[in-house]
Amino acid sequence: MRSRLLMASAFVVSFAAAPAAAEDLTIALASEPTSVDPHYHNLTPNNALTRHIFEPLIKQDENQSLEPGLATEWGVTDDPLVWEFKLREDVTFHDGTPFTAEDVAFTIERAPDVPNSPSSFSLYINDISEVEIVDDHTVRFHTEEPVPLMANNLSTIAIISKKNAEGASTEDFNSGEATVGTGPYQFASYTPGEEVEMEAYDGYWGDEPQWDSLTFRPITSASARVAGLLSGDIDVVEAVPTNDVASLEENEDVSIWQGISNRVIYIHLDSDREVTPQITAKDGSEIENPLRDSRVRKALSLALDRESIVEDVMEGIAIPAGQLLPEGFFGVSEDIEVPEYQPERAKELLAEAGYEDGFKMTVHGPAGRYINDEQVLQAAAQMWSRIGIETEVETIPVSVYFGRASDLEFSVMLVGWGAGSGEASSPLRALLATYEPDAGFGATNRGRYSNEEMDSLLKEALVTVDNDKRQDLLAEATEIAMEDVGLIPVHFQVNTWGTRDGLKYIPRTDEYTLGTSVRPTD
């Protein structure tokens, strides 16, 4: 019941266009963007921040469905290796220069190749072998093989101005010199660690910007963010801690807004190695890796009381998960139910696999990367102990955790995945596809799960341009992986925003905090 409610709140779409009020908005961010250069660092806070100033060809709405951005129409031409995009004609950059196909070609050239970028956008653009400028407002992308996700990929790329950004470095963007986009707000100032200021752009092609100015302030301490909201210094805060939500909901001066995110919290299992580092017999002697047996993996999944984790650990602010994305996303299977809590069945499965006496394992998780991550893992460990698997928990600081996880140091680990593309091929490809680093499959498959049947369905889906067919292929691939328990989904995160009274926030599944998603209530 609760999940329906949350979904409903996340799926509110239409809002009456309110008249522009002469007002400034101050927004507190939980983590600091590292630059205002839109191509320097592919990181959620950066992408969200730069989305005000720059726009992609195709936008993702609050549910990550695609909608026209700087392109009005797009699609595959008769040649499946060529995509054509029609560009909007009435668009000008903040300095008044008109937006044309030249800017698109320039962007595609610069985005994957920013000096010193710790995480570049090349993975979304690599498929494009040639950009063809047909006329000022038509552009074609040529690829080596069919790329059905072209539109999703390009929705992550902010279009910059060739005139202002040619040869520009990240510092030129940070100083504002090259930070000239087409978005509803224009750059005003950037002081690292302190604030980013933006002003409304009068010449914006879309709806008139709601706010005169936006100020973003990074406030990493959650209690400081909440205090800022309560004292009236801050209008909108993101990532309200779950244990503050109840008291804030009773406070008349603030409002709480929640929406489901695209982030699944899951348990990855080493289902590959013959002997896995942290699993032994109860007497400590070495045993063959039990997680290679899908019955054991299934037992671990059925032993999890997801309802209780959501209600008790997450204080109701999460949704139990049975697959990789919540319902409503592209590629999700309608036939997968959230696994019910069946400890007896789990014990039977363990016995069938020859582990009636259980075994001993240490499970790992990050300390403070996801909402209540340590507590979730503690709860899961207790549930596994109840079916006879002696489980110990070790949580590790984030700066060390992910590196060690990628080095396959763990047998069982808690991780989260947000599907940036907003559809199911993203988690399937990264988490469950057989590890083939050079081809970009299984990049984050830290359990080295491998299933040929799923691989071939996924690979077929990735070159299938027909949407209905691709949806079915992805759903089927998901069903196979979930039936085989390639990993154990636990819950979907629900994100919480707080606003002062008189404002509303339209929750976004991609976890972005945008000034354009804040509206006055009326």
Next chain:
Amino acid sequence: MTVFIIRRLLQSFFVLVAMTVIVFVAVYAIGNPVDILIAPDATQAERTAAIARLGLDQPLHQQYISFVGNLLQGDVGRSFVFNVPAFTLVLSRLPATLELALFALSLSILIGIPLGLWAGLKPQSIAGHSIMVGSIFGFSLPNFWQGLMLILLFAVLLGWLPSGGRGEPGEFLGMQSTLFSLDGWSHLILPSINLALFKTALIIRLTRASVLEAIQLDFVKFARAKGLREGRIVGVHILKVIMIPVITIIGLEFGTLIAFAVVTETVFAWPGIGKLIIDSIFVLDRPVIVSYLIVIVLTFITINLIVDVLYSVFDPRVRLQDLGA
């Protein structure tokens, strides 16, 4: 004195070298920043490319040698995270921390020394006892909790002061600082009280103990016997004697105020170097960590030097020379 200073600087140089080696090895041992910074769905090729872009594909000793080479040309490297020169980044955050530390230090001296004198001169009075009890709170209440309570009281409930952040800087004699604007002061008050509470308690206790000791000394008795005014005895003779330990502690504490204002800066979202270093450690941003430590080591060295010179001013018996020399 010159020999003393040269020797000091030489020692400091070795401290700096040792520090960079330790940081290099430690950060290298913790992990690879690219694992934290890169998008999780990046391919192996993209990951390798990012590692190469940051120069992390080289063996550690190679990285260290090129670091030293660049350092000799005055370049500490660019932040892995922000892609700006790391030293500039640290220096750009330093004024905010210095403002906070100076303000907090002034507060703790202006409150701590008079209260400590009072408590030392009148140890049995009610005021003397109250001051000592109060100082226990200053010591024992956790810093972050004090900060949150200050915010709750003055920002949320009373609404007198902003809950965090730094104010608009003002200009005075061509210098930009939030110390020169009203908005700046309003933002400074809460975090500096938070930072000053512990130091104030420390100075109160230290001053009181020194006064109790000094008051027994012969020259004080002599001064009294000579019929000097109480004000002069306290203000000149006692104060001069107790200043030696107090200055030592203030000097050391000023260093720690700058270096460890982390908690206060986090609670009040104060954009200083304490917050920067914590964020940088979380993402293993080595160039920033090294630059920060260079700045901090230099600060400590300078402060200690100033403290030593001040000793000789307050106590002519102190000669600035190495005992071993």
